[in-house]
Amino acid sequence: MSYEVENDSARTPPSTPARALADTLSRAPVAGPLDKLSGTSALDPLIGPLRSAVRGLPLGPARDVLHGGWLGHPLHPALVQFPMGAWMSAGVLDLLPGTHRSSRALVGAGLLAALPAALAGWTDWAEQRKPQMRTGLVHAASNSLAVGLYTASLAARMRGRRCRGKLLGFAGLAAAGGGALLGGHLAYRQGSGVNKTESVSDIVEPGWHALGRAEAYSLGRPSRTTLGEVPLLVVRESDGVRVLADRCSHEAGSLSGGEVADGCVTCPRHGSVFRLSDGWNLAGPATAPQPSFETRVRADGVLEVRLPDA
Numbered sequence: 001m002s003y004e005v006e007n008d009s010a011r012t013p014p015s016t017p018a019r020a021l022a023d024t025l026s027r028a029p030v031a032g033p034l035d036k037l038s039g040t041s042a043l044d045p046l047i048g049p050l051r052s053a054v055r056g057l058p059l060g061p062a063r064d065v066l067h068g069g070w071l072g073h074p075l076h077p078a079l080v081q082f083p084m085g086a087w088m089s090a091g092v093l094d095l096l097p098g099t100h101r102s103s104r105a106l107v108g109a110g111l112l113a114a115l116p117a118a119l120a121g122w123t124d125w126a127e128q129r130k131p132q133m134r135t136g137l138v139h140a141a142s143n144s145l146a147v148g149l150y151t152a153s154l155a156a157r158m159r160g161r162r163c164r165g166k167l168l169g170f171a172g173l174a175a176a177g178g179g180a181l182l183g184g185h186l187a188y189r190q191g192s193g194v195n196k197t198e199s200v201s202d203i204v205e206p207g208w209h210a211l212g213r214a215e216a217y218s219l220g221r222p223s224r225t226t227l228g229e230v231p232l233l234v235v236r237e238s239d240g241v242r243v244l245a246d247r248c249s250h251e252a253g254s255l256s257g258g259e260v261a262d263g264c265v266t267c268p269r270h271g272s273v274f275r276l277s278d279g280w281n282l283a284g285p286a287t288a289p290q291p292s293f294e295t296r297v298r299a300d301g302v303l304e305v306r307l308p309d310a
Contacts (some may be wrong), residue, residue, distance in 0.1 A: 027071045034185045037138055038131035047133050054126040056292035066123040067285045074193040074287055076124055079117035080183070084176060086110035087150065091173050094166045104157045107150055107169060114147055124193065127270045129251060135182060146172045157306040161292040178198065195288035203229055204307050214241055214303040222265060224256035235260055235276055242276040243293040243305050250286035
């Protein structure tokens with residue numbers, strides 16, 4: 001009688017660096033280290049007073065300018081390029097001989113540019129969700145530390161203590177880099193400042209879609225219905241029917257729960273104002289317009305909608 005010995009190596013694929021990396025990643029925790037910040041409730045006692053202070057600033061129309069509605073996306077990420085660029089340039093010059101005057105000027109320019117960047121950041125922060133605000137507080141703290149270190153660096157340079165000024169500058173650059181890392185996490189992981197309605201045009205199928213009888217929707221009052229996976233705001237007016245995507249482009253608040261007046265709807269969550277006729281964002285923290293649907297009423301009274309570009 002003969003016995004056949006089973007070779008385990010024939011059943012198990014040979015180990016490779018790529019397979020080892022895949023096995024390691026599969027055992028890694030789902031949440032990254034920065035994700036823990038959004039769940040840190042210890043920061044919550046600071047949120048209320050700071051939010052009230054930021055919202056109470058007498059900015060007037062400048063508040064919408066700082067949000068970046070005129071630009072089409074938040075202004076804060078654009079403004080931070082100036083202090084970061086100046087400080088990184090100063091760091092490079094600090095490694096070269098005979099450049100102390102230029103690096104000192106760049107440190108000062110970065111401090112001046114940090115002021116409007118910080119103001120725009122705080123203005124956006126006050127209109128975010130609590131998990132984003134928790135991360136945003138640490139982001140702001142890191143940037144504030146950078147400003148403090150660069151202020152001390154500039155003071156040391158002006159007193160002729162160049163070595164001390166350089167060391168403080170490199171420490172400030174490290175703190176600013178940490179703040180930039182958290183800013184990227186806020187945008188790409190937590191969705192702060194991104195357009196929450198960007199996917200609507202991909203989800204809605206081309207062509208006309210029936211939404212039921214037009215008379216079923218109250219005259220002059222916001223109503224909510226759905227088109228497949230997409231919730232819609234429907235407002236029937238005397239001269240026609242206006243239909244927008246219901247989820248606000250800022251933080252996905254339900255516009256159907258807001259106030260309709262003067263041809264506009266106001267989001268009940270953060271106060272963004274959208275024009276019903278075309279979805280354009282007129283005020284508030286929203287920087288992207290709402291997807292607006294073309295409408296028609298068939299001879300049998302059924303309301304139909306479609307996206308203009310579909």
